[in-house]
Amino acid sequence: MKKYFRGLTFYLLIFIMILYFVRMFWQQPQQIIQLDFTELMVEIEQDNVTEIDISENKVAGALSDGTIFESYIPEILGDSFGDYIFESSQNNQITLNLEGVAPAETPWFVDILPSVFMILIFVVFWFVFMQNSQGGGGKVMSFGKSKARLHKPDEGKIITFADVAGLAEEKEDMMEVVDFLKFPKKYIDLGARIPKGILMVGPPGTGKTYLSRAVAGEAGVPFYSISGSDFVEMFVGVGASRVRDLFDTAKKNSPCIIFIDEIDAVGRKRGAGLGGGHDEREQTLNQLLVEMDGFGDHEGIIIIAATNRPDILDTALLRPGRFDREVTVGVPDVLEREAILKVHSRTKPIAEDVDFRVLARRTPGFTPADLENILNEAALLSARKKHREVHMKTIEEATTKVIAGVEKKSRIISEKEKRITAYHEAGHAVLAQVLPEMDPVHQVSIIPRGRAGGFTMQLPSEDRSYMTKKHMEQDIIVLLGGRTAERLILNDISTGAQNDLHRVTQVAKAMVMKYAMSDNLSQMSYAEEEEVFLGRDMTTRKNYSEHVAAEIDREVRRIVDNAYDEAYRLLSENINKLEEVAQALLEFETLGDADFNIAFEEGFEALKEHRAKEDLAAARKAEREEAVKAAHNPEETAMAAEESPGDEDSLEQHEDTQADSDEMLSDDESDKTHS
Structure with a gap:
């Protein structure tokens, strides 16, 4: 179509150029000479004029030698020149033509040229509009056409299982699909039926889409990818039409894979929605169910769908014969x-x-x-x-x-708030270090990041699949460490513990209601059952009485209060370590795991000594690198020394500072040994 459009444009330009040249040559005037009025009078007196044509103030005619001339009558002469010419024509035998000159006319095809241009502009505009609105099948409007993107195995980079790191079990499960698409006969001979649909379930970002493309790359078949939201439009019936078009296209290009990302957008449970039985999403889902039943077991079409909300999918979509296999793509180990x-x-x-x-x-x-x-x-x-x-x-x-989040070093913080943040984060860190079930402290900082004024980061040394009661109780204690340290040291509390208190309440409620970790309640789960309505959790239903609800509240309060008392006791016993860590945070603002361990075990002064040694070692390393660089490039070093004569003074100042640092380190070492 693009080639045809280019040819049409070429011929149109040729036609316009022909019209232009025809008009140019048609209107080309005959070669004539211009005579002043005085020259014309002289020619008439000398009897050199054989013909004169007068039209208003313009005089044209022919000389005796055949030359065509043209002249103009001055306005001051008026009608007197006409009388003079009339007498001269009778005396000198001059042919005189006195007639009105008709206005110049252009050819008819030149007159219709603007209309032709308007028609051409309209045709081109309509052609472009139809090209943009047409579907691949040549329909006038493309609302009912599928928006699926085709990835052919011979186009672009092919993704295979070798490009997918991890997911060993998931890849092994998907190899059956690849093998069926490559060698369907051995399955057909044994009477096996490969799953028509495979549902990939997992959190966002775990590689569900990438794995499905790897399946298509391994099998070497076309891959149609579409989002669940691409089916649904504001016009009723469009989604069902797109489903039909997608499956018709897939049948023509089988074997192939259809991948529907975020299928929960179209596959939610059907119910009493706002649109009732005529809801567009429900019609699209019904058509999808019909199409999945419509193709045979051996047509070579595999449907792979991805979602992170399998709980809201319609049960008819998950029954055997449709999405009858579920592959869980979890977080990697x-x-x-x-x-x-x-x-x-x-x-x-x-x-x-x-x-x-x-x-x-x-x-x-x-x-x-x-x-x-x-x-x-x-x-x-x-x-x-x-x-x-x-x-x-x-x-x-x-x-x-x-x-x-990003460090906000430019934020101006008062010394009072900085001190509150330091003791708050030190409370978290000290309790995390003291309690045996807690993960080790990786970093502590009082520099604001994101919406937090500071943070204490703990990183587990190994992956964990289960949480024990003791671990959850100690987790609550660590979360309450910031508020406890504020009350213990500053005899006041701040709003900085808002997120900590929210997480404490969540963990304590989960212990009582979800995991039955309460000593005073029976081994029952009191988690709220959720009814899905319009795809959202809009209603909740309790499966316990008001008396049990009061018992749950008392248990949650008891767990939190016991954790707070334990946090207060532990920080009181380790108040010296709390002070040392807080002083280190006020001095250095951020402590890594090694720095925190030194401040916790040996104190703030030991950390200062350690930091000074590290800075000195870094400065000497930089000097050695500069010396090596100068030895390799002596010319550049000499040029730099000539351009900056003040470097010698700065070098001497650096040497003095280095000597002072060495002296300070030796004094600190003697003080430490003495203590």
Whole structure:
């Protein structure tokens, strides 16, 4: 069609150019000479004029030698020139033509040229409009056409199972589909029926879409991808029409795979919705159910759908014969996270100090999308710092940024608020270090990030599938550590514990109502049953009496109060460690796991000494690197020294500062030994 449109445009331009040249040559005037009025009078007196044509104030005619001339009558002469010419024509035998000159006429096809242009503009506009509104089947309007995107195996990069890190069991489950699409005969001979539909269930970002594309890449078949929301429009019946068109296209290109992302947008449970039985979404779902029953077992069409809300899908959609197989794509474990990090690092210059095994242990609960985001943030930070490689420290900084948000160092904080935040975070960190079931402290900071004034980050050393009662109780104690430290040290409390109190209430209620971890209530679950209405949890129904509700409230209060008393007792026993950690936070603002352990075990002064040694070692390393660089490029170093003559003074000042630092370190060491 584009080729045809280009040819039509070419011929149209040729036609317009022909019209232009025809008009140009048609209106080309005859070669004539211009005579002044005085020259004309001279020619008439000398009897050199044979013919004169007068039209208003214009005089044209022919000379005796055949030359055509043209002249104009001055207005001051008026009719007197006409009398003079009339007498001269009779005396000198001049042919005189006195007639009105008709206005110049153009050819008829030139007159209709504007109309032709208007018609052509309208035709082109209509042609473009129809091209944009037509579907692939040539329909006038494309509302009923499917919006599925086709990915052919011979177009672009082919994604295979080798590109999918982790998910070993899930890939093994999907290999049956690949094998069926490649070798359907061996299944047909045994009377086996491959599942028509496979439902992938899992949290967002776990790789459901990527895995489905890998299935198509392994099988080497076309892959149609569409979102569940693409079926539904404001016009009733459009969604059903798109479902029919999608399956008709798939049947023509079988074997193939149809992937429906976020199928819960169209596959929610049917009920008394606002549209009743004529609801557009329900009609689309009904058509999808009919189409899944309509194609045979051996047509080679596999439907893969993805959702993170399987609980709201219609039961008719999940019955055997439709989506009769469910593949759960969960959060990767530590080995899978390490493999995923290695896959996403292929396109990035990773430094030698990066240990993906350590990073995998520090990112429990992260999805593949989260891990890819961490490496991308680390690459952005490295570019901002003008590094040529992505280092381990940069990746750890990116991990903290993804978890807690961006540092807001520019925010002005008063000394009072800074002190409150320091003791608040120190309370969390000290309790996390004291309690045996808690995860180790990874980082503590009083620099605002996101909506938080500070944070205490704990990272588990291993993946955890279950939570014990003791662990949940100690988790509540750590969450209450910030509020407890404020009351213990400052004899006051702040609003900074708002999120902590919310999480405390959630954990305590879950212990009593979901997991029956209460000593005073029976082994029953009192979780609220939810009825799905219009796809949202709009109504709740309690399965217990008001008396039991009061008992639940008393149990929740008891768990929280006991945890607060325990937090107060532990912080009172470790008040010296609380003070040391708080002083370290006020001084350095951010403590890593190593710095926190030094401040907790040895005190603030030991941490200051350790930090001073680290700074001195870093300065000496920088000096050695500069010396090596100067030895390799002596000319550049000399030029730099000539351009900045003040460098010698700064070097002497740095040496004095280094000597003072060495003296300070020796004094600190003697004081520590003395104490």
